[in-house]
Amino acid sequence: GAVVSQHPSRVICKSGTSVKIECRSLDFQATTMFWYRQFPKKSLMLMATSNEGSKATYEQGVEKDKFLINHASLTLSTLTVTSAHPEDSSFYICSAGGRERGTDTQYFGPGTRLTVL
């Protein structure tokens, strides 16, 4: 399987600050990366699809000005939570699309635990 990393793994910040999370595909070029949010004991909720060199596509109900996504290269996508508030505290997970047998398979990063005080 492919290797996807995320940084940082854990971040605590004050309310009103912005936090940037990086997602890297280490051993393959990912034209598409996905950002998910997961609440405790819940399934993954897709926030946005990030395409290299173009604007991200956000899911309904996700504020694009709040969650800024940049996919500057085939191996790096970043999610910036702007003016974070306690309700933004969550587990954020990225995935990278890897093409196997001509079909995309998503490989997930280890996640970033965000706590906003």
Added chain:
Amino acid sequence: GQQLNQSPQSMFIQEGEDVSMNCTSSSIFNTWLWYKQDPGEGPVLLIALYKAGELTSNGRLTAQFGITRKDSFLNISASIPSDVGIYFCAGQLIGGNKLVFGAGTILRVKS
């Protein structure tokens, strides 16, 4: 939106027992994926299925892509304590690249 019905919601089994979980949907999927997630970690891909009827094994795990393309099951044989975790099914709709996730099956193993 699209939904996958995953069952059971949770299982508490004795070490050595076999486990079976499944996902169904009213939609047709191009790909079925099974992931395992440990606490505080990202999901890890266990098995990927690309063709209707496909039966694939990965060690003690076996998964099948339903012939109707609307369902899939995952079996774990001879469970061990490290099988504990949350198992998610995920389907990729035809013509799309997004995944639709099941709600997860929490597996606990009693040794």
